[in-house]
Amino acid sequence: MTTTKTLYLLCSAAPPVFDVARVIEDAQARGWDVCLGLTPTAAHWVSGSLDGLAALTGHAVRWQYKLPGEADVWPAADAVLFAPATFNSLNSWALGLTDRFVAGVAAEALGKEGVPVVAMPCLNSALAAHPQFDQSLAVLRGAGVTVLYGEDGFTPGPAGPDAPPHFPWQSALDAVTAG
Template identity: 35%
Template sequence: MNELSDQQPRKPFLYVVVCAAGIAGDVGKLITAAQDQQWDVGVVATPQVLGFIDVQVIEAQTGYPIRSTWRSPGDPRPLPPADAIAVAPATFNTINKWAAGISDTLAVGILCEAYGLGIPTAVLPYLNTAQAAHPAYRQSLDRLREMGVLIGSYEPHRPKAGGGADRFRWEEALELLTPEVSE
């Protein structure tokens, strides 16, 4: 008898890359939606977002440590390999660095590698209209689309107003990724 036949099938593994935006504290909504759709989830955080989220709550929800820094050589990998990646909320800074290939944080490094590894990736931008007006942002979105990144439909909010949390559709990342992963 095959030893693997006694094991439960592995659920697909989703990396949620979370960036420092005012709505980042609601990332649990995406984690819950993914778990409801039978994903295992691990969170990769930009260093700045750690002050925006409840690390203990998220780690308890996922069962994995949040990753925000590179591990030392020889240290075990704390997360399984990703079957897909959702970047939510994705800030102006992260989108532009990712499109330019600037791998200065673990989160952006993982995103840059995902392209070469062929990992389906969806991004849900969250920024204001002044940032969205900058030419680098549109160029970055175009480059990400050329790379096969699936881009969500969030409409930027007014500068200095924050907000838009009621219009931010966390589950859209899963809607974008599901056809890619199930092929």
């Protein structure tokens, strides 16, 4: 008997979020039951696809916290992948600022034993030069997060272009699967 594991795929508003349907399908082909969480801006960016993404995953796409007393509509996570994770989302997560749903889910995952957490940043080199960014990566790595950045993941390009030339989604899925 095979058991499907649940992956929480958390996405910030960065151009690779437009590939999320393909990423969900790739994760499902690897045996994952995918639950999709978005920042409010990412949800706005893909708003025309939210119903299709919910149908693809079989779960509600979430970008807001549930109300007190409401049942949780997602099964428990076996792994968490936060990608693309923007400068703002990574810093919020590392600082424990959980006013956004995905930052709160990612922060809570750090305290759940046996749940591997992987993050792949997506930002430009000007934002990566900000001193808080390196501190945030160090905090997350110190908390046990596998951060795929630099040679092992995403390498930022110059400030200005709307989209990175390549976002290594397959590396992110590989890291979660190896988790």
